[in-house]
Amino acid sequence: MPLTRRDTAGHRAARAATPATESGVLWAPYPGGDAAADTAGDAAADAVGHGPLLPDPEGVLALPAGFSYRIVTRAGATRLDSGEPAPSHPAGTGAFAARRGGTLLVTDHALDGPRGDRPYPVPLDGGPVHDPAAAGGCTVVEIAADGTPAGARVALAGTSANCPGGTTPWGTWLTCERTEDRAGRNGMTRDHGYVFEVDPAASSPPRPGGEGPDDPAAGSHRPLAALGRFAHGPVAVDPRRGHLYLSEDATDPGGLFYRWAPPPGFRPGPGRLGTLPAGAGVLAALTCCDSGGRPVADLSRATRPGTVYGVDWTEVPDRDAGTAPVRRQFAAGEVTRAGTPAGLWWADGGAFLVTTYAHEGRPERRGGQIWFHDPRRRTLTLRALLGAGPDPVPHAVAASPHGGLITAGDGAGLPHLAGVADDGRIYPVARDDLAAGTGDAPESGRFTGPVFSPDGRTLFAHLQEPGITVAVTGPWRRGPRRPAPRR
Numbered sequence: 001m002p003l004t005r006r007d008t009a010g011h012r013a014a015r016a017a018t019p020a021t022e023s024g025v026l027w028a029p030y031p032g033g034d035a036a037a038d039t040a041g042d043a044a045a046d047a048v049g050h051g052p053l054l055p056d057p058e059g060v061l062a063l064p065a066g067f068s069y070r071i072v073t074r075a076g077a078t079r080l081d082s083g084e085p086a087p088s089h090p091a092g093t094g095a096f097a098a099r100r101g102g103t104l105l106v107t108d109h110a111l112d113g114p115r116g117d118r119p120y121p122v123p124l125d126g127g128p129v130h131d132p133a134a135a136g137g138c139t140v141v142e143i144a145a146d147g148t149p150a151g152a153r154v155a156l157a158g159t160s161a162n163c164p165g166g167t168t169p170w171g172t173w174l175t176c177e178r179t180e181d182r183a184g185r186n187g188m189t190r191d192h193g194y195v196f197e198v199d200p201a202a203s204s205p206p207r208p209g210g211e212g213p214d215d216p217a218a219g220s221h222r223p224l225a226a227l228g229r230f231a232h233g234p235v236a237v238d239p240r241r242g243h244l245y246l247s248e249d250a251t252d253p254g255g256l257f258y259r260w261a262p263p264p265g266f267r268p269g270p271g272r273l274g275t276l277p278a279g280a281g282v283l284a285a286l287t288c289c290d291s292g293g294r295p296v297a298d299l300s301r302a303t304r305p306g307t308v309y310g311v312d313w314t315e316v317p318d319r320d321a322g323t324a325p326v327r328r329q330f331a332a333g334e335v336t337r338a339g340t341p342a343g344l345w346w347a348d349g350g351a352f353l354v355t356t357y358a359h360e361g362r363p364e365r366r367g368g369q370i371w372f373h374d375p376r377r378r379t380l381t382l383r384a385l386l387g388a389g390p391d392p393v394p395h396a397v398a399a400s401p402h403g404g405l406i407t408a409g410d411g412a413g414l415p416h417l418a419g420v421a422d423d424g425r426i427y428p429v430a431r432d433d434l435a436a437g438t439g440d441a442p443e444s445g446r447f448t449g450p451v452f453s454p455d456g457r458t459l460f461a462h463l464q465e466p467g468i469t470v471a472v473t474g475p476w477r478r479g480p481r482r483p484a485p486r487r
Helices: 005-010 038-047 217-219
Strands: 061-064 068-074 090-097 103-110 134-145 149-159 161-166 175-176 195-197 232-237 244-248 256-259 282-289 308-315 341-349 350-359 362-374 379-386 391-400 403-409 415-421 426-432 449-452 458-464 468-475
Touching: 061 068, 061 468, 068 134, 068 149, 090 175, 090 458, 103 161, 103 175, 103 458, 134 161, 134 175, 149 195, 161 341, 175 232, 195 449, 244 341, 244 350, 341 403, 350 391, 362 391, 362 403, 379 415, 391 449, 403 449, 415 449, 426 458
Parallel strands: 090 161, 090 449, 161 232, 232 341, 341 391
Antiparallel strands: 061 426, 068 468, 090 103, 103 134, 134 149, 161 175, 175 195, 232 244, 244 256, 256 282, 282 308, 308 379, 341 350, 350 362, 362 379, 391 403, 403 415, 415 426, 449 458, 458 468
């Protein structure tokens, strides 16, 4: 049954993984979940996390004791340096070091469709514009060392459905369009479904208007057509090999996990991806096999943490999706799909991938998986199962400088930010107390864009509705380390 506010507020700070009664699978219940836990589970919970969440008197953000938050921006109320209102629907976020110990916070705005349909679109003035008909884009907020906002501007406008992106080792942000709209569809005047590069430190952005795949003056703000045109999820960069990993947030059929390998001799750096032709490098989709050499059609088939698949890559025939969406260009069994590849983050020498899915025949039972791709061993390993049943399902992930991961969840239960310790245990970090609905029937809310400041002291995240960016500080402590694998 869905959680009530009373259940969530009074629940233990974390629960050990508990066997699910239906299948015997070890599920890691999401914080506040209604899965049963025994005394041993309670004792284990005391060793991880920061304690139970305390209701917020202001009704915004429940946090553990000793933690506090500051509202950084609020859609429609906070003003950019230009005087325009801050855009709505904040999504993916990157945090970069700023002058004098501050932070530059790059935020995607997941606004799709025509500008006229949105009360607070990304303003067209102050940054490069891809398509003046589109509502989305990116903004940059500078936050001083004391945590106070010190300015905000548009970094990119005229894009659509900008959702989770990803940071690069050379200090830029890759923002991804989660759409497949072409010019003439949904009010758009240019094709969409691309990745763009944003320099958060640029004080004088390129001129607005005219940037496109064929515009040599666009520089780093041109669509990165070599990375494909599809409903992009986030992106992660392998700093050693130069590979870019991308996910496809789509269904019917399920989205894919991609790897882009750069052309020989390519040297990455700010703006250099934008100089490549549309067919540069190799864009390929994930193809997995199990221990018996059998192809894996869908990642949701894995039901036990520790499951390991072998990894290969199948080249995309037409990365610009001229006649068919990229995910539909493969025959059955040729690639490995996922219900919805959502979060993606590079850490520990590999890519962490979050997928969400519905159980076959039971769409109300949504689950989440956290996978780890090791490019050296060419494996994909299931690290955790999350959100069994009606609990919040993770859709974004970020590495924590204090150990483990931070996930953002939404769903039928109350939305949470949660920590995933190195040993796989789950603990609550924050709860959105603004979620609509009643105590017995809470409606879905959504956390987006969790990311730590470069110094590791502040966790930034968004409450996508009503469009609030928060900065969370407190006595962060390192979680238990994962035991070393046996040789």
